[in-house]
Amino acid sequence: MPFLQLQNVSLGFGPHGRRTEVLREVNLSVKENEFVAIIGFSGSGKSTLINLLAGLQNPDTGEVRMDGALVRGPSPERGIVFQNYSLLPWLTVHGNIELAVSRVFPKFSRAERRAHVERYVSMVGLSHAADRRPGQLSGGMRQRVSLARTLAMQPKVLLLDEPLSALDALTRANLQDELLRIWEHDRRTVVMITNDVDEAVLLADRIVPLTVGPGATLAESIPVDIPRPRNRTELNHLPAFRKLKHDTTELLLSFKKDRPRSSGPAPSMPAIPPADFSSGRRIVPTREVA
Ligand SMILES: Nc1ncnc2c1ncn2[C@@H]1O[C@H](COP(=O)(O)OP(=O)(O)OP(=O)(O)O)[C@@H](O)[C@H]1O
Ligand SMILES: [Mg+2]
Numbered sequence: 590m591p592f593l594q595l596q597n598v599s600l601g602f603g604p605h606g607r608r609t610e611v612l613r614e615v616n617l618s619v620k621e622n623e624f625v626a627i628i629g630f631s632g633s634g635k636s637t638l639i640n641l642l643a644g645l646q647n648p649d650t651g652e653v654r655m656d657g658a659l660v661r662g663p664s665p666e667r668g669i670v671f672q673n674y675s676l677l678p679w680l681t682v683h684g685n686i687e688l689a690v691s692r693v694f695p696k697f698s699r700a701e702r703r704a705h706v707e708r709y710v711s712m713v714g715l716s717h718a719a720d721r722r723p724g725q726l727s728g729g730m731r732q733r734v735s736l737a738r739t740l741a742m743q744p745k746v747l748l749l750d751e752p753l754s755a756l757d758a759l760t761r762a763n764l765q766d767e768l769l770r771i772w773e774h775d776r777r778t779v780v781m782i783t784n785d786v787d788e789a790v791l792l793a794d795r796i797v798p799l800t801v802g803p804g805a806t807l808a809e810s811i812p813v814d815i816p817r818p819r820n821r822t823e824l825n826h827l828p829a830f831r832k833l834k835h836d837t838t839e840l841l842l843s844f845k846k847d848r849p850r851s852s853g854p855a856p857s858m859p860a861i862p863p864a865d866f867s868s869g870r871r872i873v874p875t876r877e878v879a
Contacts, residue, residue, distance in 0.1 A: 591618035598651035611637050613804035622776040626789035629799030635782045639750045643669045665693045668744030670752040674735035676723040683719040686738045693742045709741040729756040749781040790833045801844045
């Protein structure tokens, strides 16, 4: 039985008569401890899909299930890292994480709670900034706090909505490695939204492309059959890695070509330039995984 499941899920927004269906007949089955990356264009419905999995939104039709049970609302079993990292501005880094930890582990003693929070603050490299408030942090640091807060809750399922998108390439690469290390050490079910093909191939067991909306749906999965543990430097030399990036990018671009012009404004393109390997020039991916 799949651990996390969307069955024929459709969801739209807007008043009656002017309703736009964002997601149509979406089906997804995620196995326990599987790492799935969902990739798609901006505005296609990725955050909507994550909100459905989190239970923050209910489908118009269809069902969301976790471990066989119907998802009816949010739960600490499904930790979400929001795209806009939503931290409480009046609490410090430590305080933001501590608040979540005390909700999920109310029986911790003060010392246990402190040690637990410090472990996750250190995991994302923010020990030096533990006493700062979000207003005193850079965007990337805030995103790391948000990631640490969700990891510290030790949810069964991690729902990551473009958790690294606001970071510069180097910090992003570091955190990808960190995420890979954490996941390999402490496997759990992950659904990660990304618009970065490299990131998806580096991290995931399977890439699931989301077609262009309105009425977006998930296309057939692309398995990432590259053995683990993965090393970004070695990956760059693997023909299988290049092929996966190429195939994924081509598929995403084909969604835009298939789209009739009259169907509304085109969503903005994620940072995926067209693939061209024939000349030996590297155009895909978004950047070299250095
Ligand atoms: N609560 C809402 N009310 C009305 N429309 C909404 C709501 N939430 C999302 N939408 C619309 O649904 C569509 C998909 O939005 P969503 O945020 O899921 O896209 P996305 O793929 O996450 O985009 P991005 O990559 O830019 O984050 C958009 O057209 C958006 O305007
Ligand atoms: Mg989004």
